[in-house]
Amino acid sequence: MPEETKSPAPTPSGEPKPPAAAKPAAPAKPAGPTPVPWESPMVAKLKARYGSGIEASTYLKQNVLAADASVISELLQVLRDQEEFEYCVDITALHYPQREKQFDVVWILYSFSRNERIRVKAAIVDGGSVSSAVSIWPTANWLEREVFDMFGIRFDGHPDLKRILLPDDWKGYPLRKDYGIIQQDQEWVQINLGIESGQ
């Protein structure tokens, strides 16, 4: 998805082909809600601290903090220590091959005391890295390994960054957009499974 500010633009282009829809009511669907700026005492505090390094928005009642990759390690630490986001729900990534900073790394955090969820996002270039959150939330260990396995994003300071779901010597990162759905590491399959192809 392009960044939230751009979202109204691509939507109309997605509209014009309602292929003989059975319900005439359906195409009347509005372009959808747009992200609105998210304001809260926490955001104000963080903005005072990081200035333009942070953008806060709300979409479908969910809060997103888009941060610069350089402030991520500090920001995550602050979110846990001062803002009580003590539970790291998930870490994942998104790939936008057409963008200059190709990857968005996403942290989904939850606070038990506030019963609140936020997403933190940071864009990084292909071959770039972000700092690991293992020292902040130990659960990040496997989650970061999976992101590395699927996207090839490196996490600085991860104690044991290696593939987790795919074999260690597999080549390629399957969840990148340029990795086809039936593509595979033929060489690995031939050597390790003794068959021509896994298809």
Next chain:
Amino acid sequence: MTDPTTYLSHLELGQPDKTFLDSNELIINMGPQHPATHGVLRVILKLDGEKVLGTECVIGYLHRGVEKIAENRTYTMFNPYVDRMDYVAAVSNGLGYCEAVEKLLNIEAPPRAQYIRVILTELNRLASHQLWLGTHALDIGAMTPLFYTFRDREEILKIFERYCGARLTTHAFRIGGCQYETYEGFERDVEKFLDFAPPKIDEYEELLTGNRIWLERTKGVGKISAADCIALGVTGPVLRASGVKWDLRKAQPYAAYPEFDFEIPTGQNGDTFDRYLVRMQEMRQSLRIIRQAVGKIPEGPIMAKVPKVMKPPVGEIYHSIEAPKGELGYFIVSDGSTQPYRVRVRPPSFVNLQALDIMVRGQLVADVIAVIGTLDIVLGEVDR
């Protein structure tokens, strides 16, 4: 196959110059083909005699690239795939996915569908816990509960089968509601089950709760503190057994759950026995929810107005539900086309399995089996 020791980097192996007899440390491989690992899980154990010094899980044997498949299917086409992750709680998986897409589409399932969803999901939670209890007890050496729980789980599967034709990977829900109206006699069947189940749960408890052997094998085994659970992102009954009263059905209610009365059972010690008690209580709470729901399923449509071709507006959503194993989340990104740009599944089993290491350190090898059982993992969901 790769040399097994290559996986051991973080176990800090002793120098290999020691001979086998000099060293007390021993590396043992458990699985992937092992009946007590509940699927294809490989655990490398570093042992000092019978004592576990450390473990490392090797997973991915069942990896099918579910998230990649999602990007190449339409929203509707991907729906049946989610059932294949946690295949013993397929209904929960479907509920989470359907609700996430509904939020993205800005539609809501009609009340009747919401009630049917709650009934089936809670029946599935019961079925999942029954399967867990049977296999967990079998791992520890009690064979009888397996036959009892499978016998009773059959009644739930029969209801599923009559409702949607499938027993395990049900694909019971559709985006926007339910595909099928309840069959003639659905409510009667569910009510019959509600009368049938409680004495059966008493029966399981009679077999195990006061059983000396069961207590020996579970009390104080695989302890994990609430702080460790939160740090490791562990959710579900494991978290609750450590004393954290947190259940997404209450904390961030979804479907029709706000309308029902139920309690969140918790434990105090965070050991295998408490997790057992918590799940037994959860079974009864599920019955309580179903009893409230089945009597007053509202009349009305079962499907919301959903476009034939689904094109959610550009945006993203994270929606999670309380699956039988913990927080099951879907992070879906739409680029405005008919196919999701990205579907990320936050699987409870995968995250919970990470806690295995901390839970078994210092325990005996036999306890590893008990702890794998008590974590209630499904490898289909761990590997996706």
